[in-house]
Structure formats: structure tokens, C-alpha cells
Amino acid sequence: MSEEKVAMRIQNATKAFGKNIAVNHVSFDLHAGEVFGFLGPNGAGKSTLIKMIMGFLSMDEGSIEINGFDRKKEYERAMSGLGGIVENPEMYRDFSGITNLTMYARIHENVPRERIDEVIRTVGMQDRAKDKVKKYSLGMKQRIGLAQAIVHKPAVLVLDEPTNGLDPVGIKDLRDILRKLAHEQGVAVMVSSHILSEMQMMCDRVGIINKGRLLDIKLVDELKSLAVGQYKFVVSSPKTAIESLGSAFDGKISDVTEESFGICAEKTEVPGIIRTLTASGVDIFAVSRTEGTLEDAYMQITGGGITVV
Numbered sequence: 001m002s003e004e005k006v007a008m009r010i011q012n013a014t015k016a017f018g019k020n021i022a023v024n025h026v027s028f029d030l031h032a033g034e035v036f037g038f039l040g041p042n043g044a045g046k047s048t049l050i051k052m053i054m055g056f057l058s059m060d061e062g063s064i065e066i067n068g069f070d071r072k073k074e075y076e077r078a079m080s081g082l083g084g085i086v087e088n089p090e091m092y093r094d095f096s097g098i099t100n101l102t103m104y105a106r107i108h109e110n111v112p113r114e115r116i117d118e119v120i121r122t123v124g125m126q127d128r129a130k131d132k133v134k135k136y137s138l139g140m141k142q143r144i145g146l147a148q149a150i151v152h153k154p155a156v157l158v159l160d161e162p163t164n165g166l167d168p169v170g171i172k173d174l175r176d177i178l179r180k181l182a183h184e185q186g187v188a189v190m191v192s193s194h195i196l197s198e199m200q201m202m203c204d205r206v207g208i209i210n211k212g213r214l215l216d217i218k219l220v221d222e223l224k225s226l227a228v229g230q231y232k233f234v235v236s237s238p239k240t241a242i243e244s245l246g247s248a249f250d251g252k253i254s255d256v257t258e259e260s261f262g263i264c265a266e267k268t269e270v271p272g273i274i275r276t277l278t279a280s281g282v283d284i285f286a287v288s289r290t291e292g293t294l295e296d297a298y299m300q301i302t303g304g305g306i307t308v309v
Contacts, residue, residue: 005032006065007081007155007188008053013062015048022048024212025062030156030188035178037203037220038192039298045212046192047086050160053190054084067155080108083154085162089145093134097125097144100133101151108152119147123177139170146177150187157181158190163198171195175202200224200294210302223297230290231270234260236283244280245273262290 008030015023023045030036040046051057053064055071064071067081091100098120105111120129123143133141142162149157159178163171179202181187193199199206200220207217235241238261242253245263255262265273270287277284 006030007032007067008190009063009065010049010053011063013049013052013064014060015045015052015057016060021212023052026209026212026214027062028207028214028217030190032155032188033182033186034204035182035189035191035202037199037206038190038209039194039196039199039206040209041302042194044209046209047160049209050084050086050158050190050192053158054082054086055079056086080152081155082158083149083152083156084158084160085142085145085149086158086160089141089148091133091141091144091148094132096130096132097136097140097147098129100144101129101147104148105151111152115151115153119151122150122181123147124173137170138165139167139173142166142170142174143177146174150181154187156188156190160192161194162191163193163195171198178202196295196298197293206294208298208301215301220294224292224294229292229296230254230262230264231273232260232262232286232288232290233273233277233284234286235277236285240280241277241282244276244282 006029010029011027013023013026014021026045026049038046038050048057052059064078066078069078069081071078091097092103095103098116101116101120105116120126123146125140125143125147128136128140129144133144136144146159146162149159157178162174166174175198178189178191182189182204191199191202203220205217205219206223208215232255233241238256238259242256242261245253249263249265252264253261254264263273274284274287
């Protein structure tokens with residue numbers, strides 16, 4: 001992944017609907033060759049920002065540069081470097097996938113027939129491209145929609161909840177395609193999704209937005225390392241162990257069985273837990289740690305559990 005070439009730069013993007021500030025002075029760079037995940041709870045401002053990027057909503061303040069072109073000053077040149085899918089891709093159901101793609105390609109200048117064949121191969125639709133769209137599954141429609149979005153070789157690809165409605169196989173296929181576009185073809189891919197486990201596997205970096213404000217952007221592995229992991233204690237009496245810990249870990253104990261329990265704790269807290277259990281006559285047979293996940297980090301950041309620095 002290149003961290004030098006900026007494919008899209010957003011500065012102080014702001015949008016309000018009446019008194020509600022949906023996007024509040026958001027700024028970040030999107031790099032060529034990366035998959036960037038945009039995370040946040042419902043109503044956080046994700047879709048509003050994406051619609052601003054795609055030109056569906058105007059900005060109250062701020063600027064967007066795509067492939068080096070300011071959208072206000074050089075709109076056509078800037079937008080020619082952008083592709084995307086917001087909600088469901090629009091297609092003519094009674095036409096074939098390749099016909100839809102050919103018609104869409106005419107919107108852009110200098111898209112040769114060879115490029116249409118190339119994107120069909122990229123999204124794995126060689127065998128079904130000549131079938132009518134009304135015969136397609138949701139996953140096939142997403143593939144043709146993605147082919148439409150990249151047919152003009154955009155520098156930036158923006159996708160809002162692209163895995164909605166897809167089965168696990170479809171989600172994996174889409175993930176593989178997007179990572180290939182980024183890592184092999186240098187496209188800057190921005191993806192919004194609420195499926196955090198999928199984002200963890202798909203993305204190189206993620207940004208977390210809440211209440212219209214961008215909290216921070218970090219590499220996926222960096223965010224995972226910030227998350228408080230869960231420690232599993234195998235003990236002689238989980239009930240006695242939990243009672244001995246008192247209220248200090250309320251809400252942090254889970255997965256209680258007849259032989260063990262889990263507890264969300266910092267590494268520095270573990271020796272004190274062990275001392276407390278031993279003093280209470282609880283025998284400890286094993287302690288193991290489960291690494292934090294992107295979901296752990298997300299929940300802790302948006303819930304105020306940790307602060308990203």
C-alpha cells in the first residue's frame with residue numbers, strides 16, 4: 001500500500017440539516033492502493049459524507065480533491081476520477097449485464113471495448129455477462145454494478161454498505177475483488193459497512209465517525225492492539241472467583257461456565273486479579289488471553305471505553 005500518493009483529500013467537510021450537524025468538519029486523506037473502512041453507528045454521518053463525496057449532497061463548508069483536482073474549481077476532471085455505488089446499483093432489468101455496462105461506459109470518454117471485457121473478467125462475470133439482469137442474483141448485480149463503477153479506471157472507488165444482502169460466499173468474493181483492485185491496480189477504495197468482522201478482513205485502515213465527528217484513523221492492526229482483550233480464567237470455582245472480584249469488574253465478566261469465566265481487563269490488571277482469587281481460596285489452573293478485535297476497539301471507542309491517540 002502506498003502512503004505517499006493522495007487519491008482523495010477531504011478538508012473540513014461539514015453538512016447540517018437544520019440544527020442537526022450530520023458531518024462536522026471532517027478531514028482525512030485517502031491513499032492510492034489501500035482499502036479504507038469507514039465505520040460508525042447508525043446516524044453517525046457515514047452515508048451523508050459518502051453522498052457528499054459522490055456529489056449527491058452539497059457541502060456547507062469544506063473541500064474535496066479527487067486525484068489532485070478540486071471539485072469546486074475543476075468539477076468534471078475531479079469527478080472523472082471517481083467511481084462508486086451508493087445503495088443498489090441501477091440497471092435495466094430487461095437488458096444483459098454487458099449491454100448495461102456498454103451503455104454506462106458511453107457516459108465516459110475513451111472507454112474501449114477491451115476495457116469492458118477486462119472489467120467483466122475482474123468481477124468474475126464472464127459466464128453470465130450476456131444474461132438479462134432480471135435473472136441475476138443480488139451478488140451478480142453487485143458485481144456488474146462494481147464493473148460499471150470501475151469501467152473508466154477511477155482513482156477512487158467509494159462503496160456504501162456493498163455487502164448488504166450478500167451471502168457469505170458473495171461477501172468473500174467482493175472482499176477479494178476490492179483488495180485486488182487496491183493492492184494490484186492501485187485504486188483507492190473507500191468502504192462503509194456495519195459488518196465489523198468483514199471490515200477487519202477487508203481493510204488496511206479504518207476511520208471511526210460518531211455524531212458527525214471523525215474520532216480518528218488508524219491501521220486495522222493498530223486499532224486491534226488498542227482494544228482491551230478478554231482473559232479466560234480456568235478456576236476451581238468460577239462463582240467464588242466472581243464474588244471475590246466484587247464490583248470492580250461489573251459488566252466485564254462473560255462466558256461463565258462450571259470451570260471458567262472470561263473477563264475484559266488490561267494486562268496490568270491481571271496480576272491483581274490473580275492475587276485476589278488466590279487470597280479467596282480459588283485455585284487457578286490456567287489463564288489465557290484472546291486478542292482484541294476491530295469490533296472490540298470500535299465498541300470501546302464509540303462507547304467511551306478507550307481514546308485513540
